[in-house]
Amino acid sequence: MKSVFQWLVWSALTFFAGGAASVSSAAExxxxxxxxxxxxxxxxxxxxxxxxxxxxxxxxxxxxxxxxxxxxxxxxxxxxxxxxxxxxxxxxxxxxxxxxxxxxxxxxxxxxxxxxxxxxxxxxxxxxxxxxxxxxxxxxxxxxxxxxxxxxxxxxxxxxxxxxxxxxxxxxxxxxxxxxxxxxxxxxxxxxxxxxxxxxxxxxxxxxxxxxxxxxxxxxxxxxxxxxxxxxxxxxxxxxxxxxxxxxxxxxxxxxxxxxxxxxxxxxxxxxxxxxxxxxxxxxxxxxxxxxxxxxxxxxxxxxxxxxxxxxxxxxxxxxxxxxxxxxxxxxxxxxxxxxxxxxxxxxxxxxxxxxxxxTGKNSAAPHDVLYWRFGPQLALRMGDWKILKAPGAGVSADNPRGGQASTVGVHLYNLRQDLGEKVDLAATHPEKLRELVAAWEQINREMIDPLWRDGAAERGTANKAGKKASPE
CATH class of the missing domain: 3.40.720.10 (Alkaline Phosphatase, subunit A)
Known part of the structure; x- marks a missing residue:
């Protein structure tokens, strides 16, 4: 009788231990x-x-x-x-x-x-x-x-x-x-x-x-x-x-x-x-x-x-x-x-x-201070509601939108909260904001290298052997 009781206790403990392990495994x-x-x-x-x-x-x-x-x-x-x-x-x-x-x-x-x-x-x-x-x-x-x-x-x-x-x-x-x-x-x-x-x-x-x-x-x-x-x-x-x-x-x-x-x-x-x-x-x-x-x-x-x-x-x-x-x-x-x-x-x-x-509400700040883009001669940087940009129709030739190297000369400036469609260039009326965003883009851009290949490199059979530091411009 004692051995049966011991077996039942052992079985119960094993069952519950197994169940706990299963729950723990699922939780983990x-x-x-x-x-x-x-x-x-x-x-x-x-x-x-x-x-x-x-x-x-x-x-x-x-x-x-x-x-x-x-x-x-x-x-x-x-x-x-x-x-x-x-x-x-x-x-x-x-x-x-x-x-x-x-x-x-x-x-x-x-x-x-x-x-x-x-x-x-x-x-x-x-x-x-x-x-x-x-x-x-x-x-x-x-x-x-x-x-x-x-x-x-x-x-x-x-x-x-x-x-x-x-x-x-x-x-x-x-x-x-x-x-x-x-x-x-x-x-x-x-x-x-x-x-x-x-x-x-x-x-x-x-x-x-x-x-x-x-x-x-x-x-x-x-x-x-x-x-x-x-x-x-x-x-x-x-x-x-x-x-x-x-x-x-x-x-x-x-x-x-x-x-x-x-x-x-x-x-x-x-x-x-x-x-x-x-x-x-x-x-x-x-x-x-x-x-x-x-x-x-x-x-x-x-x-x-x-x-x-x-x-x-x-x-x-x-x-x-x-x-x-x-x-x-x-x-x-x-x-x-x-x-x-x-x-x-x-x-x-x-x-x-x-x-x-x-x-999840643990951080109410913005995840990024700035976001950066460079694509051949095109560029952009977003800082808060503000964005600078060069793109086809804004300082970049529509005939060659992916050839050449980006430069901040002649960038446009937009306020995306007020102008989501990027219709009004504010570069002339907000020169200080323009300089701030240009400086931020150029600082990040100095960390980048030149493209390892030109767009359509394959079409011209060209690929650079190694990148080099991009020009600040």
């Missing part, structure tokens, strides 16, 4: 990180942005509803590849020469890509024991040393170039769709496929902490969609706008599939979700609109660098917030590191900041 689970990047999505396009409801985007809008929308969310480049280089490093891409775009696979020299001297988001998370996956577009170099599997990512499904056909996997043999290193020879619709692949990655690693970087090529050209999505917009007469709407709707559906997978596995409260666009919309070519902002993709006007930008982390980031403090995609890396409990080190020299204290 590190959060997942899901980073979703749209391609060429303009500031004015999502319903949650408040400018138009022409193209319903309920799944993307739900991220803003369940978290925070940054109305002054920026990217560090007005073009695809530089922004992605900044995202993956948390550093201004001009620090390491990735200021301009590579070109096509046939024309890009083998030394053009995100420098291997830079440590990526994937590297940081993989070293911390996370499962890391990259789904979608790379555009950070074609040579083996630049590919996702060499940059800290365990798994890759996507393509290496700057764009891809949505319907034909073999449209460009030099830029195939890859699973790891294996070519994929057929797809149904690429946006749908990327959503499925991200969902499958979550399925596979649901029991472990993971980082998933989901980089859509929607809504970048070519404007291709299946009848399923085109039929939703039969009422739009303009065929270009209708095709664009279908592309955006397909991306929203794919995001919905991934968010549903989080809910299916009970991971919504355990996952930091970030969404932004890599640059502003190229309105003339695709109709992707930038709302009230001036300018387009490839320009340092607000329309080229201010983008839809939102985060959710239920239970940590309060829901339904709109935050007007300027933030930038460089902040994603340090924010994700902080969420995962990975301590950033000073020697990493990050330019981004951890946004969590600002979003």
């Amino acid at each position: 689970r590190r959060p997942n990180v899901l980073i979703i990047v749209a391609d060429d999505l303009g500031y004015g396009e999502l319903g949650s942005q408040g400018f138009t409801a022409e193209i319903p985007t309920p799944h993307l809008d739900s991220i803003a509803l369940n978290g925070v929308r940054f109305s002054s969310g920026y990217v560090s480049g007005p073009y695809c590849s530089p922004t992605r280089a900044g995202l993956l490093t948390g550093r201004y891409q001009q620090r390491f020469g990735h200021e301009l775009n590579p070109s096509t696979a046939q024309r890009t020299p083998p030394n053009v890509g995100l420098p291997v001297s830079e440590t990526t988001l994937g590297d940081r998370f993989k070293a911390a024991g996370y499962k890391t996956g990259w789904i979608g577009k790379s555009h950070l170099g074609y040579a083996p040393q630049f590919r996702p599997l060499k940059r800290g990512f365990d798994e890759f499904f996507g393509f290496l170039g700057g764009m891809h056909d949505f319907l034909d996997a073999d449209a460009d043999p030099a830029n195939p769709i890859l699973r790891g290193t294996e070519r994929i020879t057929s797809i149904d619709y690429l946006t749908d496929a990327l959503g499925r692949e991200a969902s499958a990655f979550i399925d596979k690693h649901k029991a472990s902490p993971w980082l998933c970087y989901l980089a859509f090529n929607a809504v970048h050209a070519p404007l291709q969609a299946t009848e399923k999505y085109l039929d939703r917009f039969a009422h739009i007469a303009d065929p270009k706008r209708r095709a664009y709407a279908a592309l955006q709707s397909a991306m929203d559906d794919a995001v919905g599939v991934v968010l549903a997978k989080l809910r299916e596995h009970g991971l919504e409260r355990d996952t930091l979700v970030v969404f932004f666009s890599d640059n502003g919309g190229p309105t003339p070519s695709t109709t992707s609109g930038n709302g009230p902002l001036r300018g387009f993709k490839s320009q340092t006007w607000e329309g080229g660098i201010r983008v839809p930008f939102m985060m959710q982390w239920p239970g940590t980031i309060p829901a339904g917030k709109v935050d007007d403090r300027p933030v930038i995609q460089l902040d994603v890396l340090p924010t994700a590191l902080a969420a995962a409990g990975i301590k950033a080190k000073p020697e990493w020299k990050l330019d981004g900041v951890n946004l969590l204290p600002f979003l």
Whole structure:
């Protein structure tokens, strides 16, 4: 009888100890990180942005509803590849020469890509024991040393170039769709496929902490969609706008599939979700609109660098917030590191900041004193409500907007709170403010190096062997 009693006591203690361990394990689970990047999505396009409801985007809008929308969310480049280089490093891409775009696979020299001297988001998370996956577009170099599997990512499904056909996997043999290193020879619709692949990655690693970087090529050209999505917009007469709407709707559906997978596995409260666009919309070519902002993709006007930008982390980031403090995609890396409990080190020299204290009410200040841009001859700097700028139509030739070197001679000055559309140049009437911003830009610019390649370097077969310190001008 005594032995039976002892067995029951032992069993009970074992049961409760196991239960406590299980609860403790769940409580100590590190959060997942899901980073979703749209391609060429303009500031004015999502319903949650408040400018138009022409193209319903309920799944993307739900991220803003369940978290925070940054109305002054920026990217560090007005073009695809530089922004992605900044995202993956948390550093201004001009620090390491990735200021301009590579070109096509046939024309890009083998030394053009995100420098291997830079440590990526994937590297940081993989070293911390996370499962890391990259789904979608790379555009950070074609040579083996630049590919996702060499940059800290365990798994890759996507393509290496700057764009891809949505319907034909073999449209460009030099830029195939890859699973790891294996070519994929057929797809149904690429946006749908990327959503499925991200969902499958979550399925596979649901029991472990993971980082998933989901980089859509929607809504970048070519404007291709299946009848399923085109039929939703039969009422739009303009065929270009209708095709664009279908592309955006397909991306929203794919995001919905991934968010549903989080809910299916009970991971919504355990996952930091970030969404932004890599640059502003190229309105003339695709109709992707930038709302009230001036300018387009490839320009340092607000329309080229201010983008839809939102985060959710239920239970940590309060829901339904709109935050007007300027933030930038460089902040994603340090924010994700902080969420995962990975301590950033000073020697990493990050330019981004951890946004969590600002979003949870622990810090009411602005995350950044200034934000900096340089893109060939174009430049910008935002300080509070003020911005200096050189761009096409403001001191830069529209015929050569990416050639040459930036200079602060002849910069324009705008007050964004009073003039969001950047219509009234205040340089002549506010000379002291102009000098203050110019001095700030030149101080930061002295820390940067020249581009490692010229824009379209690949098209001219040129790539610098090494960057050098940029001229103060």
